[in-house]
Amino acid sequence: MNNVQLRKVGKVYAGGFEAVRQISIDIPDGAFCVLVGPSGCGKSTLLRMVAGLETITSGEVAIGDKVVNALDPSERDIAMVFQNYALYPHMSVYDNMAYGLRNRGTPKPEIETRVQEAARILEIGHLLDRKPRALSGGQRQRVAMGRAIVRKPRVFLFDEPLSNLDAKLRIQMRVEIKKLQRALGITSIYVTHDQLEAMTLADMLVVMNKGKVEQMGPPLALYEKPQTTFVAGFIGAPPMNLVEVPAGGMAGLTLAHPPQVGRFILGIRPEHFQLSSEDAGPSALVVELTLTAVEAVGSETFLYGAIGGAGREIIVRVPGKADIAIGTKLRAVADAHDLHFFHAETGDRLPD
Amino acid sequence: MEKRVTFDGKALPYLLLAPQLLVTIIFFYWPAVQAVWQSFLIQDAFGLSTEFVWFENYQTLFSRPEYFRSLVTTLIFSSVVAFLSLSLSLLLAVQADKQIKFASGYKTLLIWPYAVAPAIAGVLWLFMFQPSLGLVSQSIRALGFDWNPLLNGDHAMALVVMAATWKQISYNFLFFLAGLQSIPKSVIEASAIDGASPMRRFWTITFPLLSPTTFYLLVVNIVYVFFDTFGIIDATTGGGPSKATETLVYKVFHDGRLGGDLGGSAAQSVILMVMVIGLTAIQFRFVEKKVQY
Ligand SMILES: Nc1ncnc2c1ncn2[C@@H]1O[C@H](COP(=O)(O)OP(=O)(O)OP(=O)(O)O)[C@@H](O)[C@H]1O
Ligand SMILES: [Mg+2]
Numbered sequence: 001m002n003n004v005q006l007r008k009v010g011k012v013y014a015g016g017f018e019a020v021r022q023i024s025i026d027i028p029d030g031a032f033c034v035l036v037g038p039s040g041c042g043k044s045t046l047l048r049m050v051a052g053l054e055t056i057t058s059g060e061v062a063i064g065d066k067v068v069n070a071l072d073p074s075e076r077d078i079a080m081v082f083q084n085y086a087l088y089p090h091m092s093v094y095d096n097m098a099y100g101l102r103n104r105g106t107p108k109p110e111i112e113t114r115v116q117e118a119a120r121i122l123e124i125g126h127l128l129d130r131k132p133r134a135l136s137g138g139q140r141q142r143v144a145m146g147r148a149i150v151r152k153p154r155v156f157l158f159d160e161p162l163s164n165l166d167a168k169l170r171i172q173m174r175v176e177i178k179k180l181q182r183a184l185g186i187t188s189i190y191v192t193h194d195q196l197e198a199m200t201l202a203d204m205l206v207v208m209n210k211g212k213v214e215q216m217g218p219p220l221a222l223y224e225k226p227q228t229t230f231v232a233g234f235i236g237a238p239p240m241n242l243v244e245v246p247a248g249g250m251a252g253l254t255l256a257h258p259p260q261v262g263r264f265i266l267g268i269r270p271e272h273f274q275l276s277s278e279d280a281g282p283s284a285l286v287v288e289l290t291l292t293a294v295e296a297v298g299s300e301t302f303l304y305g306a307i308g309g310a311g312r313e314i315i316v317r318v319p320g321k322a323d324i325a326i327g328t329k330l331r332a333v334a335d336a337h338d339l340h341f342f343h344a345e346t347g348d349r350l351p352d
Numbered sequence: 353m354e355k356r357v358t359f360d361g362k363a364l365p366y367l368l369l370a371p372q373l374l375v376t377i378i379f380f381y382w383p384a385v386q387a388v389w390q391s392f393l394i395q396d397a398f399g400l401s402t403e404f405v406w407f408e409n410y411q412t413l414f415s416r417p418e419y420f421r422s423l424v425t426t427l428i429f430s431s432v433v434a435f436l437s438l439s440l441s442l443l444l445a446v447q448a449d450k451q452i453k454f455a456s457g458y459k460t461l462l463i464w465p466y467a468v469a470p471a472i473a474g475v476l477w478l479f480m481f482q483p484s485l486g487l488v489s490q491s492i493r494a495l496g497f498d499w500n501p502l503l504n505g506d507h508a509m510a511l512v513v514m515a516a517t518w519k520q521i522s523y524n525f526l527f528f529l530a531g532l533q534s535i536p537k538s539v540i541e542a543s544a545i546d547g548a549s550p551m552r553r554f555w556t557i558t559f560p561l562l563s564p565t566t567f568y569l570l571v572v573n574i575v576y577v578f579f580d581t582f583g584i585i586d587a588t589t590g591g592g593p594s595k596a597t598e599t600l601v602y603k604v605f606h607d608g609r610l611g612g613d614l615g616g617s618a619a620q621s622v623i624l625m626v627m628v629i630g631l632t633a634i635q636f637r638f639v640e641k642k643v644q645y
Contacts, residue, residue, distance in 0.1 A: 053541050074547035086538035090560045099556075100546035147546075
């Protein structure tokens with residue numbers, strides 16, 4: 001069993017800065033866990049504590065039910081893919097991949113078969129004699145992956161492995177990483193700040209903020225039921241509209257069943273709006289908007305409108321193209337099950 | 353838009369370069385040409401007449417066993433100093449790199465020797481190791497070792513080696529530290545995850561990645577030992593005892609200045625000059641091609 005458990009893990013850096021606070025995560029054997037959050041929230045720190053590159057200030061990290069706090073990185077049987085790939089610049093691609101096996105005294109013929117196997121899977125067989133500097137970014141990325149998989153570790157750790165690639169290659173590699181992880185069935189922890197990458201890769205998504213876990217669970221559960229305004233704003237692109245509604249209601253915004261709490265925050269995703277006409281039947285939410293900007297991307301169009309003509313600006317997504325002039329008055333409606341209500345002060349989700 | 357400053361006329365660049373060119377010509381090229389010219393001349397004992405003799409000075413030089421003895425002395429001296437100063441400074445740099453917290457104070461201490469003039473460094477070491485009064489000599493004596501660099505050639509050699517090494521460590525240290533800090537941390541971390549022990553990590557990752565720095569320093573150190581150690585040797589042993597520490601550059605001075613053999617001394621300088629040109633050429637070729645990974 002190669003499950004990974006973090007038990008109340010904390011990290012205080014030498015300067016006294018608390019980068020990670022009391023994080024507990026239970027990653028089942030073979031799962032793909034993605035840590036996502038804004039820059040500086042402690043994702044890398046947490047990952048590096050699992051790797052053994054950073055000491056653990058408090059709590060425990062267990063791999064396969066064995067606490068590894070005191071073990072060196074080499075004894076934890078993990079492999080890591082770094083953001084800058086960290087290939088050994090003076091070694092050929094072959095030697096880069098063979099290095100870890102040689103250090104562990106693997107017999108030569110086995111090294112040969114394993115490296116060739118990994119090279120075949122990653123389609124880098126023709127590059128084995130090259131030095132890293134003679135490779136493109138995408139090829140380096142593959143070599144870094146190869147170096148991780150030849151060792152057949154218990155856990156894969158990825159720290160933003162795709163962020164140095166161009167957009168197209170990133171999507172391609174994302175798909176490949178997912179396939180590879182499925183095929184090998186190796187427990188993985190993947191750090192990114194790209195929410196789309198996080199949504200598509202994760203079996204288990206952990207949203208972090210300021211060293212703490214905001215919410216974790218299957219990606220769609222986080223999309224459908226964000227527990228805090230932070231998660232609501234972080235997952236999904238463009239982000240969920242969050243509108244603070246004062247106790248007496250808001251001009252241009254009509255709710256059929258507002259929560260009975262006075263002031264609250266209303267959340268609604270741009271893709272859950274529909275445009276409707278005056279004479280349509282009643283809706284759970286009706287917003288009167290004045291169009292301020294239009295963003296057309298071809299397959300869909302984002303309409304920016306001010307609530308009630310002068311209030312807060314929100315985004316409405318409509319499919320396909322929309323030919324509407326700026327300043328036009330619009331009426332957007334949404335269903336009850338697409339509405340989210342959060343506490344005005346704490347940002348926590350209100351009970352349904 | 354990029355704004356470009358342009359000057360009219362062709363004279364200005366040359367004018368701006370003139371001071372540097374002048375210094376180079378007066379202090380480097382002119383003496384070099386003079387040395388070459390002089391190496392073809394023989395002066396009589398009273399300096400009254402000179403005769404153009406082509407390569408006779410060189411022939412005499414190569415027929416003398418002292419010259420080869422001096423060459424061997426230089427080779428031993430330079431390889432020992434280069435080896436010691438490189439390995440010690442690498443060791444110190446690796447320690448400083450680990451403890452970057454204390455590094456600034458540590459660095460300052462290590463850089464001091466570089467600011468000391470060679471002759472002063474020589475005198476310093478001479479005092480410390482002076483057979484009867486020197487602090488270090490007394491301790492060595494106390495251990496039952498008969499230390500006497502004034503009479504024993506090997507001891508004298510050890511003394512100048514120590515002084516020259518000490519002086520060169522600062523320079524090497526700075527370059528090694530810069531070299532170490534330019535190695536990405538993640539590469540070292542990757543090798544730790546790949547199961548390499550700290551020792552193995554050093555020899556398989558750090559050391560190879562430092563090779564351009566090491567090679568550069570090797571050449572610089574050899575050139576340093578060949579030429580800049582004159583002050584140290586002159587102040588410490590004066591080439592003695594019985595020429596045990598007479599390096600090529602010291603011999604140039606000794607033969608020319610003290611021995612009055614200007615032609616022979618010039619010929620020696622020319623040979624040294626050729627050696628340095630050779631070393632520098634090797635350095636440029638290698639640094640640009642081979643040692644890079
Ligand atoms: N060695 C260190 N000493 C002190 N503070 C540190 C150290 N390393 C990181 N930090 C701090 O800890 C916090 C978390 O850093 P971390 O690298 O884990 O962030 P991250 O979530 O990976 O961010 P990013 O997405 O930018 O990589 C940051 O505020 C950072 O300044
Ligand atoms: Mg990071």
